[in-house]
Amino acid sequence: MSQPLKRLLVVVALAFVYLVAAKLGLSLAFVHASATAVWPGTGIALAAILILGYGAWPGILLGAFLANVTTAGSVATSIGIAVGNTLEGLLGAYLVNRFANGRKAFDRASDIFRLAFLAAGVSTTVSVTVGVTSLFLGGFARSEDFAFIWLTWWLGDAMGCLIIAPLLVLWSENPRIRWNRSQILEAAWLLSCLFLVGLIVFDGLIPIKNYPLEFLCVPFLIWVAFRFGQREAATAIVVLSGIAIWGTLSGFGPFVGENPNESLLLLQAFMGVTAVMTLVLAAVVSERRQVEGQLRDLSVTDPLTGLANYRQLIHVLDGEIKRSQRTERQFAILFLDVDSLKKINDRHGHVVGNRALRRVADALRTSCRAMDTVGRFGGDEFALILPETEEVGARQVAHRIAQRLAREGATPRIAVSTGVAVYPRDGKTIEALLSAADSALYDVKSRVSRLRTKPGKQKEEVGEDTTFQNSADAILSKRFTR
DSSP states (O other): OOHHHHHHHHHHHHHHHHHHHHHHHHTTOOSBTTBOSOOTHHHHHHHHHHHHOGGGHHHHHHHHHHHHHTTSSOHHHHHHHHHHHHHHHHHHHHHHHHHSOGGGGGGSHHHHHHHIIIIIIIIHHHHHHHHHHHHHHTTSSOGGGHHHHHHHHHHHHHHHHHHHHHHHHHHHHOOOOOOOHHHHHHHHHHHHHHHHHHHHHHSOSSOOOOOOOGGGGHHHHHHHHHHTOHHHHHHHHHHHHHHHHHHHHTTOSTTOOSSHHHHHHHHHHHHHHHHHHHHHHHHHHHHHHHHHHHHHHHHHBOTTTOSBOHHHHHHHHHHHHHHHHHHOOOEEEEEEEETTHHHHHHHHOHHHHHHHHHHHHHHHHHTSOTTSEEEEEETTEEEEEETTOOHHHHHHHHHHHHHHHHTOOOSSOOOEEEEEEEETTTOSSHHHHHHHHHHHHHHHHHHHHHHHTOTTOOOOOTTOOHHHHHHHHHHHHTTOOO
16 A cells, blocks of 8 residues: 555544544534534544644544534634644644653653643643634624633633543553453453442432532542553543543533533533543652662662672572472582783773673673573672583583683673582582682682793783683683583
8 A cells, every 4th residue: 555545544534533523522512513611622633643743634624624514604614613623733742742752741740741731721722712713703603602612612622632632642652451360350340440430429320419529539540540550540531531421411410510511611620630630640650660660670780781780699599599409409600700801991991891891791691591590790700590500511601601702803802710619519508609609710710820821921911812712711611512
């Protein structure tokens, strides 16, 4: 399918959706045939431009024109209203993109407040002013009704922005549901409770007077904000809003006024405030979870290499000892030390030294199994915990790491020394195992040091003596084969 045809289909689909939603909203127009306190079109327009881009405006213009020309007024007034609705969506999307992080506006509480003020509060005045002025100039509205029509129109547009747009944007950003069984059951229970309390408060399920019971909805909105997220919170708001509108127009609930339009104005004001507060709470909870996750990662991860840190290594080592005690299977711990890292830092600088450590970390990752734990023990020392591995297998891993580093083309060249300890042969406690691996490591380093200082040979810079590297590899691996 060609790109122009795709764009045409998107415009037609958007116009159809906008038309259907607009006709539903205009069916609740009581103060004027073109002014309603329930207008989902604004939310659809804002979400469409945020998701599809500014090129979606023809669909909004076409849908708004068809909705108004088939309702009331003339072709000229319908064009004026449609232009106002389109400008409203474009301006709202521009302000949200510019000041409220675009489609990510619902990820942070501060951006939600900006969206509420800029898109729902400011940009909606464009559509309202243009639309009411078009009706007035066309002779379809009286001057004494101008203010009341303007207020009804503006509140309907603002609530469409605050209630419909979050639902569409959040589901488009994350359409997949990744719930486990317990979350599915909790979501079903929450939805049932929300329906029940909505029917009690707004639909007269229990025959009581119109007491101000709307506060009963708050705990369930807090529930969804804390236990789920922004997407589910936006969905709960739409569900509750639909129940509330239906019940209020049926004459039930705390917002029933002298006429249907007054009732809808009061209800929409409540739903707008509730929507903002719920979305903000959900965003704050989400931000806190992200920070907690980052702190949790930092507590067990080395920031330079991304490997497990000392704390995580000790935790895993303790778990392996307990598992080995149950299964009576050995495991090995492999210590690695970067040779002459100080010389690399002195000659090339600490930035290159840090890069060398990351190169070693990458070699460790690619040389180990998924079940192994790789960590930075501290400084230039690394450790590998190898479950169900004997000394022969651990030395094969050490040889593989040394060969991988030797084949690297990057400079400076890197060599490592290794030491192996096996549970329970070399120790039955964490301290004993670490001490044994450390002793084995420094035994190897001392033997390598003797190779470096053989008579007739001068000291070479790290990684530059190929003979030394091969000799070290021979010591470390003992030429084990698989």
